Amino acid sequence: MPAFIADPLLLLTRKLQTLARLDEADREALASLNFRTEEFEAGRYLVREGDDASACCLLVEGYACRHKLADDGGRQIVSFHMAGDVVDLQHLLLARADHNVQALTRALVAWIPCIELKRVGRERPTVGQAMWRETLIEASIFREWVLNVGRRDAKARIAHMLCEFAARLAHAGLGPIERFPLPMTQTDIADATGMTPVHVNRTLRQLREEGVIAHKHRDLQILDWRGLRRAGGFDPAYLHGMAA
Amino acid sequence: MPAFIADPLLLLTRKLQTLARLDEADREALASLNFRTEEFEAGRYLVREGDDASACCLLVEGYACRHKLADDGGRQIVSFHMAGDVVDLQHLLLARADHNVQALTRALVAWIPCIELKRVGRERPTVGQAMWRETLIEASIFREWVLNVGRRDAKARIAHMLCEFAARLAHAGLGPIERFPLPMTQTDIADATGMTPVHVNRTLRQLREEGVIAHKHRDLQILDWRGLRRAGGFDPAYLHGMAA
DNA sequence: CGATAGATTGATACTGCTCAATATGGGTGG
DNA sequence: CCACCCATATTGAGCAGTATCAATCTATCG
Numbered sequence A, B: 001m002p003a004f005i006a007d008p009l010l011l012l013t014r015k016l017q018t019l020a021r022l023d024e025a026d027r028e029a030l031a032s033l034n035f036r037t038e039e040f041e042a043g044r045y046l047v048r049e050g051d052d053a054s055a056c057c058l059l060v061e062g063y064a065c066r067h068k069l070a071d072d073g074g075r076q077i078v079s080f081h082m083a084g085d086v087v088d089l090q091h092l093l094l095a096r097a098d099h100n101v102q103a104l105t106r107a108l109v110a111w112i113p114c115i116e117l118k119r120v121g122r123e124r125p126t127v128g129q130a131m132w133r134e135t136l137i138e139a140s141i142f143r144e145w146v147l148n149v150g151r152r153d154a155k156a157r158i159a160h161m162l163c164e165f166a167a168r169l170a171h172a173g174l175g176p177i178e179r180f181p182l183p184m185t186q187t188d189i190a191d192a193t194g195m196t197p198v199h200v201n202r203t204l205r206q207l208r209e210e211g212v213i214a215h216k217h218r219d220l221q222i223l224d225w226r227g228l229r230r231a232g233g234f235d236p237a238y239l240h241g242m243a244a
Numbered sequence C: 001c002g003a004t005a006g007a008t009t010g011a012t013a014c015t016g017c018t019c020a021a022t023a024t025g026g027g028t029g030g
Numbered sequence D: 001c002c003a004c005c006c007a008t009a010t011t012g013a014g015c016a017g018t019a020t021c022a023a024t025c026t027a028t029c030g
Helices: A008-017 A024-031 A114-123 A125-151 A154-171 A186-193 A197-209 A225-232 B008-017 B024-031 B114-123 B125-151 B154-171 B186-193 B197-209 B225-232
Strands: A036-040 A045-047 A055-061 A064-069 A075-081 A100-103 A107-113 A179-181 A213-216 A219-222 B036-040 B045-047 B055-061 B064-069 B075-081 B100-103 B107-113 B179-181 B213-216 B219-222
Touching: A008 A024, A008 A055, A008 A107, A008 A125, A024 A114, A024 A125, A055 A114, A064 A186, A064 B125, A075 A125, A075 A186, A075 B125, A107 A114, A114 A125, A125 A154, A125 B064, A125 B075, A125 B125, A154 A186, A154 A197, A154 A219, A154 A225, A186 A197, A197 A213, B008 B024, B008 B055, B008 B107, B008 B125, B024 B114, B024 B125, B055 B114, B064 B186, B075 B125, B075 B186, B107 B114, B114 B125, B125 B154, B154 B186, B154 B197, B154 B219, B154 B225, B186 B197, B197 B213
Parallel strands: none
Antiparallel strands: A036 A107, A045 A100, A055 A107, A064 A075, A064 A100, A179 A219, A213 A219, B036 B107, B045 B100, B055 B107, B064 B075, B064 B100, B179 B219, B213 B219
8 A cells, every 4th residue: 555545644735735835834734623523434425415415535545436316315426435535625625515425335534623724825825726726627528428328328428538537547546557556336327327227238239249348357458448439529628737 | 788798807707706705906906807799690609629729719799609520510508608607618728629519599708818818816815716616516516417428318308407507597696597599490409308209209208297497588487396307317416506 | 044235137218319491580792 | 571491399200229137157265
């Protein structure tokens, strides 16, 4: 396990450094934050819609997703998250959670008091800018997901989702883009792409049969990156450099 | 035409005032911004994906939408905008446009230099906070749209879209919630809900036949607000007070 | 070694799409 | 003022992509 995992605040600093040029004082301010770690089993909720959030949730290890529930019980995943992501930065200014955050795998998180994070953002403008920028990129990703779910067919949806996940993983330094463990079940993929698990299964098989990917036991190999990109209509511009 | 329309900066101030408690100095800073107005015919693009934006676009009159295009040419509208909205606040920190902005009706806009808006946001923290909050609420709306296109059926999608639009119009003081001109065509509604225009037509008819709405010649009456809410699974919490 | 979650496959149903034709209404030029 | 034109709305018929339902198979784990 790499050294930086040991310290959540270092992980946070590392992440924000990809978003703005932090100086020594910025890093010190971040390093002075208080936090409390907590471990979650796969499937457990870190945040529930309607919660009044007083702490932000930094994902230190494992994977999580954010999702909303429809009236009929249908679950729509709106984003996936990996180590280093602050899953609910919006709670700095929006008190009430408008969606759920759920662990996809066993996950270790660090709770950082909103007030402190807000103070650092105010006193260290570059840090504030990095956080704001992060939420803006997130918004761009949501827009792309609306497009994905609204205007692409099954194969393209899944291909696009895999491209995004691979690109973000690689950018976060969590593995090569060609092969990595895929933390989500087919049901999770279905809930992220607005499909049914059965159809996800068939569509993944199709991508396998076309030789674009290999996928077995939560292990994903992208055999033909160009082909997968093309299948998903994936253009990483919307990630604004969060995956280069 | 109400007096505040005359001055774009007053309109902007009015909007930001709903997001944070501005003081006199905040208002003065906003009033000192430079801008340049421009008029657009319906259908014209205000911003194109890939543009390098140096000015933010305040909608002064008329209606606009933001959208992305899929590889196959399909258009996915990701948000609707009305007078008072800054359509592309994200350009304060993201230089390159990741989507298009298009006028739905004839529209009057005011271009405000990003640099100036950014300066005001920095020097007047309350103003900065109001703008940040606006983008966070926007992100929440995007999440709801992902749910809408991903996990609701045709009738619910349209009902939800109408509820949101009505609620935001009313909150912006642009008309009563029960009856207002609907600026978008059925094709626009289709592109916002991930449907085809034909099916939008049939679904609107269904809502009409059920007595929930009346809709003719771009004029929408909500005859049964409770019924429409129920049909769309609409809960305004995700608007975080931008529609009460 | 069972228990259990997840993956896989088959058969069938249905929502929403496609294609195509017609109607309507608002705007325009003669 | 009327006739025409165009975008938009409306309707019908047939089809396709996904959903549903249900069964079976396969890893993993205590």
